[in-house]
Amino acid sequence: MKPLPAAGPRIPLLALLALLLATAAVHAGAGADPRERILTTARQAFDLNSSVAILPDGARQQQEPTADSRFVRGPRRLLVSPTGEATELATASPDPSAASSTGLLYQVACDRAVPASLCNRATLAVDGAARRLLAAFTFPRPVYLAATFFRPCGAETAAELDQCDEKNTLGAAAPAAQWPVRFPGLATALPSSAWVPGYPGVVAVPQALARQLNVTVRGRPVAAVNAGVDIIAGFNALADWWVAGDPAEIRAGQEDLEYAVLHEAMHGLGFGIDSWTYDADKFPNALLPNVASASPTAGSALVQFPALWDAFVVAAQSNGSWTPWLAGYADWTSAAAAAAAAGLAAPKSAATLLAASLADQRVASQAAWRLAAATTDGAVAVAVPADVPLNASLVTLRNTRHYLLPVESAATPFAPGSSLSHWSWAVAYTAPPSKWRELAATGGTANTISSPDVLMAATTLPVSLRGEAGQRAIATDAGWIGPATRAVMRNLGFAVRGMPPADAVGAGGVLSTGEVLVDAADRTLAPGPGATGGGD
DSSP: OOBTTSOOOOOOBOOBTTEEEOOBOOTTOTTOOHHHHHHHHHHHHTTOOOEEEEOTTSOEEEEOOOOOTTEEEOOEEEESSSSSOOEEEOTTSOOGGGSSOOSEEEEEEEETTSOHHHHHHHHHHHHHHHHHHHHHEEOSSOEEEEEEEEOGGGOOSHHHHHTOTTTTOOEEEEESOEEEEEOHHHHHHSOGGGSOTTOTTEEEEEHHHHHHTTOEETTEEHHHHSOSOOEEEEEETTSOEEOTTOSSOOOTTOEEHHHHHHHHHHHHHTTTOOSEEOOTTTOTTOOEEOBOSBOSSTTOBOBBOOBGGGGGEEEEOTTSOEEETTTTHHHHHHHHHHHHHSSTTSOOBHHHHHHHHTTSHHHHHHHHHHHHHHTSTTSEEEEEETTSOOOTTTOOEEOSSEEEEEBSOOOSSOOTTTTTSSBOHHHHBSSOGGGHHHHHHTTOOHHHHBOTTGGGBSSBOSSOSSSSTTGGGGGOSSTTOOHHHHHHHHHHTOEETTSOOGGGSOTTSOOOOOOBOOSGGGSOBOOOTTOOOOOO
16 A cells, blocks of 8 residues: 555455465566565464465475564454454464454564564554454454554665665565455356356455355365465554554654554455456557466466456446456466467466467457456446445446445556555545546545545555544544445345444345355366357
8 A cells, every 4th residue: 555646556366266265366467466475474474384286197396485484463352343352362272263253363474674663553553453343343253353564675774775675665465375266146247257167156365354254165164274364464564653552643745554554454355356367568458368377287377266346346338338347358268278278388478378368369358448448437347236225426326226335447558456446536536536636635634535435445544544633534434444435345145233244135136155166176267168268
């Protein structure tokens, strides 16, 4: 997350066909984005497995990150209500995320060089964000949030810091893992061209949601298979943070840490975690699905299942109709598999597979169409069932069964980490960006131009939402998590306070919890009879 005018971060994790515990993926190319390293650092601070892959021969390959001794982990604390006391859990206790109690578990790790006073303030901010999440959602099974406060690049001197591109990034977060889950209702709600061939209704589900839906792997809950952490987050310890309770009011240039933690935690739950990659240097005219950094063996391709978020996204057509964002996904999947099989001498890199898939005219056409929509203001939206009570002024688009809530698609060129993964200004603000400077010049503040859904805006205003009296006016609705944001999280399958459960929704909602696919047929996707995609 960055302040205006930079784009806020979004680091979706690859949910590969053959990869259970996914590693961080960056939308601008491997190693090109500091957020990738931030999340790697956060994982190391909590000593998390980086990946567990099911290989073509059926073997499991587990990669362990090197534990980072720079960090000291604080106690694990469990909250079961927005207003209750946090219970401190003993380090030696069993995995708390698999416990039968409800609520949210959080833990903070700080770089040893971070002053204890800042680490204590950071813990207060994480606690505050956790309480806001509990005010908006009911978690039948505890969600485990792990937050790391780091020195950018591990810099120890001013000279080292000056060369560090992490220093200008406030933070990043992602699901600790994603799981391939079959939803029969989605299989019938979207066209067959939306799915990996042979896997209708299978989407990548963030681990926090998989836990809430009680998804099991061969009869064992997700928590028993993966590390207990659901959301991994990293924050810049050198940023000028303000925390509720600080002796002075927030000043210009400071960032509200609790707000930043809450924003990132929402991404960790699944808000805006999508399926797409954009490389302006290699593929400037194409928005393509993610692919693994390399094929595991010659002739195979690690192709991701589409993200659950994208199953509810639609895009405008020139004739005024809306089409599912995933339509045609099968074409690309088949093209990538065919490209992997062509010339069996060696595994293919991600760039090679993406370039080869664009040789398929259907894929090239779809990739160009998606990029054009993703860079046209108001052209891409999330469909939310119309049974959700939303303010009429918020809903500018709708069809017979759904409200269509626009996501960020105004940035040109496409902004990885911002585009498609946040609300558009039309949802987050009450005035367009062109009016912001004018409003500021006439004394306008955050509450004069922000909607209750400003939390998940693509850009943040340079003011605190918790600061002076009056700015709280936009923070009264479910603890900063506004109605549109709660509606789309309910769409994904979370239990939202004050809203009916998602399984009561008609077509387009989550209709059943399904099962995780980890059997022998789900290791790699290879071309073969019936492996061609169909577009409609």
